[in-house]
Amino acid sequence: xxxxLVIDDDxxxxxxxxxxxxxxxxxxxxxxxxxxxxxxxxxxAPCDLVLCDRMMPEMSGMETLAEVRRRRSGxxxxxxxxxxxxxxxxxxxxxxxxxYLTKPFEPAELLxxxxxxxxx
Amino acid sequence: xxxRATVPLPGPRSPSAxxxxxxxxxxxxxxxxxxxxxxxxxxxxxxxVSSAFERERILAAVTDALTRSFGAAAARVxxxxxxxxxxxxxxxxxxxxxxxxxxxxxxxxxxxLDRVLRRVPIGDFSVGRVAAQGGMITCDRLEQxxxxxxxxxxxxxxLKSFAGYPLIHEGRLLGVVAMWSRDRLRDEVLEALxxxxxxxxxxIAGAQLIHHVRAESEKSQAATRQIEALxxxxxxxxxxxxxxxxxxxxxxxxxxxxxxxxHELTGWPVAAVEAAARPxxxxxxxxxxxxxxxxHLPGEPKPRVLRSYSAQVSGxxxxxxxxxxxxxxxxxxxxxxxxxxxxxxxxxxxxxTPLTSIKASMALLLSENPGLDDExxxxxxxxxxxxxxxxxxxxxxxxxxxxxxGRLQLDLKDHDVRALCVEAVAGVEGFxxxxxxxxxxxIDDGLPRVHADSDRVVQVLTNLLxxxxxxxxxxxxxxxxxxxxxxxVVFAVRDCGPGIPLEFRDKLFTKFxxxxxxxxxxxxxxxxxxxxxxxxxAHGGEIWVESEPGKGAAFFFTLPLAGG
Numbered sequence: 122x123x124x125x126l127v128i129d130d131d132x133x134x135x136x137x138x139x140x141x142x143x144x145x146x147x148x149x150x151x152x153x154x155x156x157x158x159x160x161x162x163x164x165x166a167p168c169d170l171v172l173c174d175r176m177m178p179e180m181s182g183m184e185t186l187a188e189v190r191r192r193r194s195g196x197x198x199x200x201x202x203x204x205x206x207x208x209x210x211x212x213x214x215x216x217x218x219x220x221y222l223t224k225p226f227e228p229a230e231l232l233x234x235x236x237x238x239x240x241x
Numbered sequence: 242x243x244x245r246a247t248v249p250l251p252g253p254r255s256p257s258a259x260x261x262x263x264x265x266x267x268x269x270x271x272x273x274x275x276x277x278x279x280x281x282x283x284x285x286x287x288x289x290v291s292s293a294f295e296r297e298r299i300l301a302a303v304t305d306a307l308t309r310s311f312g313a314a315a316a317r318v319x320x321x322x323x324x325x326x327x328x329x330x331x332x333x334x335x336x337x338x339x340x341x342x343x344x345x346x347x348x349x350x351x352x353x354l355d356r357v358l359r360r361v362p363i364g365d366f367s368v369g370r371v372a373a374q375g376g377m378i379t380c381d382r383l384e385q386x387x388x389x390x391x392x393x394x395x396x397x398x399x400l401k402s403f404a405g406y407p408l409i410h411e412g413r414l415l416g417v418v419a420m421w422s423r424d425r426l427r428d429e430v431l432e433a434l435x436x437x438x439x440x441x442x443x444x445i446a447g448a449q450l451i452h453h454v455r456a457e458s459e460k461s462q463a464a465t466r467q468i469e470a471l472x473x474x475x476x477x478x479x480x481x482x483x484x485x486x487x488x489x490x491x492x493x494x495x496x497x498x499x500x501x502x503x504h505e506l507t508g509w510p511v512a513a514v515e516a517a518a519r520p521x522x523x524x525x526x527x528x529x530x531x532x533x534x535x536x537h538l539p540g541e542p543k544p545r546v547l548r549s550y551s552a553q554v555s556g557x558x559x560x561x562x563x564x565x566x567x568x569x570x571x572x573x574x575x576x577x578x579x580x581x582x583x584x585x586x587x588x589x590x591x592x593x594t595p596l597t598s599i600k601a602s603m604a605l606l607l608s609e610n611p612g613l614d615d616e617x618x619x620x621x622x623x624x625x626x627x628x629x630x631x632x633x634x635x636x637x638x639x640x641x642x643x644x645x646x647g648r649l650q651l652d653l654k655d656h657d658v659r660a661l662c663v664e665a666v667a668g669v670e671g672f673x674x675x676x677x678x679x680x681x682x683x684i685d686d687g688l689p690r691v692h693a694d695s696d697r698v699v700q701v702l703t704n705l706l707x708x709x710x711x712x713x714x715x716x717x718x719x720x721x722x723x724x725x726x727x728x729x730v731v732f733a734v735r736d737c738g739p740g741i742p743l744e745f746r747d748k749l750f751t752k753f754x755x756x757x758x759x760x761x762x763x764x765x766x767x768x769x770x771x772x773x774x775x776x777x778x779a780h781g782g783e784i785w786v787e788s789e790p791g792k793g794a795a796f797f798f799t800l801p802l803a804g805g
Contacts, residue, residue, distance in 0.1 A: 133598035140605050176590060203593035206586075207652055225597035225632050228604045 123169035123239050127151045128158045128185060129201070130177040134224075138172065138201070141228035145236060155180030155188065162192050170239060172222075175202035175213070183216060190217050197238050201226065276429035282310040283433040286440075296448045297347070303418060303441045304349030311430045313420035314400060315350035319343035319361060319368060320408070320416035320445070326360050336362035343372055343417060351398055351421070358390050366390045371405035371417045377435065379404045381425050395421070402426045406438035410446035478547075478568035480527065481554070484561060486511050498547065498568055500538060527551075527566055534568070545572045578646065585642045592635045600628045630766075637768040641752065644775040651694040651779055655803035658691055658723045658730055659684045665702035666721060669710060678710050679718040688723060690803040691730050697776045698800065701784075704769040705734040705796045712738030712794070729782065729799040740790040749786060750774040773798070 125147050127138045135151040142149050150166070152158035154177060162168060171189055175182030186198055197219045205223040213221050220238055222231065286306040300318045307316035322344040327333045336342065343361040358366070364373035366388060371378045380386055380403045383395045394400070404426050405419035418438045422430075469490075472479050478495035482488055488509045496502045499518040506514060515527055521536045527549070534547040551566040603625035607618065643649050659682075666680050673680050691698075702721070709719040717737040723730055741749065752771045777784040777798045788794035 131594055131598070133602075134594065137598055137601040137605060140609075141601060144605070144609060203590045203597070207650055224593050225600045225628075228601050229608065231601075 122146050122148065123235075124148045124150070124167050125235070126158060126161065126168050126171045127173075128153075128155060128171065128177075128182075129174040130154060131174070134174070137228070138231070141231050142172075142235065144228070145232045147235070154178075155182075155185030158185060159188055159192070162189065168193060168196055170235065171196055171198045172201050172235070173198065175200055175204045175209075183213070186213075186216055186218060199235070199238065201231070272427075279311060279429050279433050280436075282306060283436050286310075286437060296445060296452070299441055299444045299448060300347035301349075303437055304347050306437060307418075307420045307434070308350040311420070311433050312422055312424060313350055314398060314423050315348065315421045316419070317345060317349075317368075318347040318408075318416060318418050318441075319372075320346050321363070321372070321414055324360075330360050332358075332360065332362055332365065335365055338363060343368060346416075351394075361390075367403055368405055368417050368419050371407050371419065372414060375407050375409060375414065377404065377406045377431070379426060379431065383421075399423055404431055404434055406434050408438055408442040408445060410442040413446075415442055415445050415449075476569075478566075480514075480566040480568070481563065482511055482528075482565070483563040488514060489563065495568065498536070498545075498570060528564060533571075543572075545570055546575045547571065581642075582646060582648065585639060585646075589635055589639045593632070596628055596632050596635070600625060600632065603628060634766045634768075637766045637772060640772045641768055644772065644779075649775070649779055651697060653692055653694055653780075655690040655692055656695050656698070658688045658732075661691075661693075661695060661698050662702060662721050662723060662732075664695075665699045665706060668699065668703050669706045672707065673710055673719075676710050676713065677715040678713045680706065680710075681718050681720050683720060683722040685724045688725055688730060691800040692803045693780055693800050697780075701773040701776050701798060702732065702734070704773045705798075708769065708796075709734050709736035709738070709794075712736055714738070725802075726799065728802050730802065731797055731799050733795055733797050735793060735795040737793040740792055741786060741788040741794050742790055746786060746788070750784065 125142055127135055127142070127149055129135050129138065129151075130153055132153070135153070139149045139151055150161060150168075152161055155173075156179065158171070158173075171193075173182050173185055173189075177185075180188075182200060182202065186200075189196070189198055198217065199220045199222060200213050200218050201222045201224065202213075203224040210221045210223075220234065222234060283306065286302055303318060304316040307313040320343070321341055324336070324339045324342050327336070327339055330336070333339075342363060345359045345361075358368070361369045361372075363369050367378055367380065367386075367390075381401065383389065383400050383403055386395075386403075389395055398421075400421045400423060402422045402425055403419065404422075405417050407417055408415040418434070418441060420426075420434060472490075473492050475492060476494055478498040479490070479492045480488065480495050481490040488506050488511065491506050496504070496506070499514075500521050501514070501517055504514075504517055509517075511527060515522060518527075521538050522534065523537070525534050528551045529549060530552075531548075531550050534549050535544040536547055537544050548569045548571045549566060551564050553561050554563050554565050556562040603621050606613070607621050607625065613621070640649075662682055662684055666682060669680065706719065706721070713719055713736045719737075720733070720735040722733040722735070725731075750770045750773075752768055774784050777800075781801050782799040784796070784798040786794060786796050
């Protein structure tokens with residue numbers, strides 16, 4: 122069981138991601154923006170993994186990544202995004218994301234990937 | 242009639258056996274004085290002829306000299322020309338040649354009676370024989386000459402003698418000059434005719450050359466004017482620089498593009514043009530093989546993008562005579578490209594996001610709700626399958642757009658052939674089980690690695706495998722093989738399906754080509770083979786199909802070896 126923070130501006134994605142991860146008995150917190158997520162982390166809430174979209178209004182996934190790394194450098198940061206161009210993936214990994222997952226995703230595969238990262 | 246190649250100048254007479262009388266000596270003196278006068282006249286004419294460029298003036302001077310100074314009753318000039326009057330010419334039936342003949346171009350002295358030989362076949366009559374033999378022909382007894390063109394004329398005009406001399410320049414026959422006289426033709430007259438003919442030939446050749454050069458130059462001037470008009474009307478800026486680095490030519494588009502409308506530019510050194518264009522051009526150079534220039538034009542918020550090409554210009558001999566630059570305003574093209582790419586990226590993102598929610602919801606409902614009845618499960622499966630298909634379509638359309646926009650990026654690395662095949666086969670395992678077809682791998686041992694983008698190779702293999710599985714009957718098998726061929730590895734995917742009709746094979750690798758629309762299954766997007774082809778070509782490989790209807794199909798593609 123891990124505590125996972127899901128950041129996505131699309132409420133439906135937040136909803137299905139939460140259910141998919143809950144099937145793995147994880148505790149899921151959702152945030153609708155990077156700012157929202159940072160507020161959650163700043164409140165001192167425990168977090169074992171961050172799953173974050175890239176294309177979001179106001180604060181982008183990349184900006185969110187940078188801010189999260191400043192606050193919780195040891196927490197694995199995973200992108201879950203429809204931006205699946207090769208250079209975009211490379212950029213995300215270079216900036217410190219530990220895994221780059223692309224939409225659309227199969228719930229079972231998503232859960233499998235997350236479990237593998239948590240086990241590592 | 243006699244033929245003489247040359248006629249010696251009259252020298253001092255050999256002393257005769259009998260002592261000359263006073264009358265004879267006086268006669269001799271007069272004759273020599275006449276010779277000197279005649280030769281002086283000939284020389285004067287020659288000088289005139291040599292300085293005359295017009296053909297007509299040259300010929301008139303020759304016939305004039307012959308009739309006025311050398312006692313000719315008639316003098317005529319023919320020039321070799323095209324056989325142009327054969328249809329009406331009286332002599333056509335006597336003419337062997339028909340391609341060329343002698344054209345009468347000038348006559349002085351007596352006019353002809355009725356038969357004017359405007360055209361004379363080369364080799365016919367006295368005049369034609371002069372041309373054919375290339376030497377002088379003379380005759381002192383015209384009344385006894387059988388082959389006269391117009392014996393009546395000679396008789397009525399009491400013409401006694403004839404002399405014709407060919408006009409030859411540098412071995413080329415140009416025509417004939419001929420004279421008729423009522424007296425015997427004396428040696429000095431013949432010598433004068435020879436000098437006149439020689440000089441006239443040179444002058445005529447010169448005049449012909451000048452005429453030719455003038456005509457050519459007019460033609461080339463017309464061509465130059467046309468090309469200049471084309472270049473002026475071009476929307477591309479064009480700059481021509483001579484080998485001293487000075488502007489030889491610019492068109493108006495060039496001036497407009499670089500905001501140089503107020504400058505003359507022609508004759509300027511290129512550096513001066515660049516200096517004058519500095520406000521818009523900055524420090525960029527006008528010369529460069531193929532690159533982009535950014536221009537900051539006054540009053541325009543965004544810089545213009547110019548595609549610039551320069552190339553060396555060579556003269557007729559192949560030596561460089563300077564260089565030319567061509568400048569195209571591609572600002573709009575670049576903007577459209579950018580918008581297109583952005584649009585595709587946005588659309589694909591906007592489509593993926595809702596599809597993600599739909600697909601994941603279906604999957605979760607199916608896996609997490611054991612209480613659903615068969616019908617509800619079936620409906621969810623239909624929805625999920627079609628959502629999957631939409632995702633594939635979006636991916637394929639995105640790939641096609643990238644390929645068509647030339648934005649396909651390959652991540653080339655060295656890869657193990659077996660690993661690539663295993664990955665592709667693993668990807669279609671589920672589908673293979675569903676359709677009841679076995680996939681067999683036959684990879685040669687010790688194959689060298691290939692230089693390729695692994696994701697893209699797996700995409701091609703997956704595509705070919707899906708097609709093969711789709712068209713295979715139950716319990717059949719699909720074979721994946723790889724072997725080395727020269728500096729490449731050949732991949733093969735074989736099935737035992739119905740094969741591909743011959744007439745369809747050409748279209749096979751084009752977009753939305755599916756042979757049998759009735760058989761078309763819902764998994765396909767119709768883009769797979771077109772994408773596969775583009776991906777293989779981008780790797781520098783080839784892709785092809787071999788098939789015998791009823792006996793399955795085999796798809797092949799090649800990839801370059803690592804380090805090749």
